[in-house]
Amino acid sequence: MNGEEKIGVVGGGLMGHGIAYLFAAAGHRVGIFEPVAEIRASLPKRLQSILDLLGDDPALLANIDVDGALAPAVKDAAFVFEAAPEKLPLKQKIFAEVEQAVAPDAILASNSSAIPSTQIGLSLAHRERVVGTHFWNPPHLVPLVEVVQNEKTSADVVRRTIELLRRAGKTPVHVRRDIPGFVGNRLQHAMKREAIALVAAGVCDAETIDTVVKEGFGARTAVLGPMEQSDLVGLDLNLDIAEVLYEHLDRTAGPHPLLRDRVKAGKLGMKTGEGLRQWAPGQADAVRARLSRFLAAQAKARKKGFAVDL
Numbered sequence: 001m002n003g004e005e006k007i008g009v010v011g012g013g014l015m016g017h018g019i020a021y022l023f024a025a026a027g028h029r030v031g032i033f034e035p036v037a038e039i040r041a042s043l044p045k046r047l048q049s050i051l052d053l054l055g056d057d058p059a060l061l062a063n064i065d066v067d068g069a070l071a072p073a074v075k076d077a078a079f080v081f082e083a084a085p086e087k088l089p090l091k092q093k094i095f096a097e098v099e100q101a102v103a104p105d106a107i108l109a110s111n112s113s114a115i116p117s118t119q120i121g122l123s124l125a126h127r128e129r130v131v132g133t134h135f136w137n138p139p140h141l142v143p144l145v146e147v148v149q150n151e152k153t154s155a156d157v158v159r160r161t162i163e164l165l166r167r168a169g170k171t172p173v174h175v176r177r178d179i180p181g182f183v184g185n186r187l188q189h190a191m192k193r194e195a196i197a198l199v200a201a202g203v204c205d206a207e208t209i210d211t212v213v214k215e216g217f218g219a220r221t222a223v224l225g226p227m228e229q230s231d232l233v234g235l236d237l238n239l240d241i242a243e244v245l246y247e248h249l250d251r252t253a254g255p256h257p258l259l260r261d262r263v264k265a266g267k268l269g270m271k272t273g274e275g276l277r278q279w280a281p282g283q284a285d286a287v288r289a290r291l292s293r294f295l296a297a298q299a300k301a302r303k304k305g306f307a308v309d310l
């Protein structure tokens with residue numbers, strides 16, 4: 001058994017059930033607080049489908065308890081991961097309640113995508129133990145977790161959180177400032193911003209953008225990050241390219257009009273049949289299944305030692 005410490009998870013939705021699973025798989029006892037009865041009832045089936053996907057030992061599901069009350073779910077927890085709806089007053093209330101229910105040295109982590117954890121922990125007695133842990137969906141399959149230190153988080157809390165995540169098989173990184181988008185979403189949206197501008201300017205269609213990324217630089221990104229790629233080709237070449245290219249990159253202030261117009265027209269993506277591309281009914285499920293198979297194969301290979309013989 002890996003995990004001596006009990007883990008509390010607040011919210012058993014999309015992110016919460018995956019976070020609970022990954023800690024149970026690492027040998028921790030996990031308590032999930034989920035206030036909605038139907039969602040509580042759906043948890044065994046959703047956890048079972050992760051187990052089926054990854055082919056793990058069914059016994060690990062016995063490590064997880066689900067509760068309709070907060071205090072029993074987080075009782076004795078050394079870490080509590082909050083994955084409740086993205087609303088500041090709700091998260092503040094949850095953290096205040098959690099603080100009453102756990103030991104003074106328990107770490108309180110928020111999975112918020114955008115709300116600064118400084119704000120979430122504002123009224124707590126022990127603000128140094130509040131930290132952001134930004135998991136990526138699905139959290140049991142994507143390795144990265146951004147551990148976001150806010151202005152009050154202690155260095156010891158960051159260190160303990162990183163150690164816990166590493167022992168559970170994740171790849172934690174330390175983000176030293178609680179800024180909007182952290183690191184990953186800033187990078188992702190910088191690319192999306194340019195992609196939408198290229199389509200709007202008629203340079204190529206949306207399908208071509210996806211092909212260029214998946215079959216081009218995206219094909220090597222999992223083993224060659226942008227900084228090492230820059231160093232590999234040489235910063236002199238990077239500078240030459242930057243001198244010519246950067247003045248042409250999109251600088252629209254705020255979201256691009258193309259994005260605003262599509263949303264205004266109800267073209268929201270796969271759920272409405274059209275977004276940036278056209279989608280037939282059922283295609284969203286096929287795309288999700290393809291992603292899930294791909295990530296699960298990588299996760300299984302990682303568990304065995306390493307994915308590809310490099």
Ligand SMILES: NC(=O)c1ccc[n+]([C@@H]2O[C@H](COP(=O)([O-])OP(=O)(O)OC[C@H]3O[C@@H](n4cnc5c(N)ncnc54)[C@H](O)[C@@H]3O)[C@@H](O)[C@H]2O)c1
Pocket residue numbers: 010011012013014015016033034035036039082083084085086087090094111112113114134135136137
């Ligand atoms: N979905 C993503 O891709 C993603 C990725 C990274 C981070 N996040 C963040 O994770 C958090 C959860 O997102 P999600 O996608 O899992 O949402 P979700 O709606 O699937 O899950 C939220 C769960 O919290 C429950 N809940 C409602 N009120 C609650 C309360 N008072 N106490 C505890 N639980 C409560 C809901 O019933 C629901 O089951 C959000 O802060 C979101 O921004 C989401």
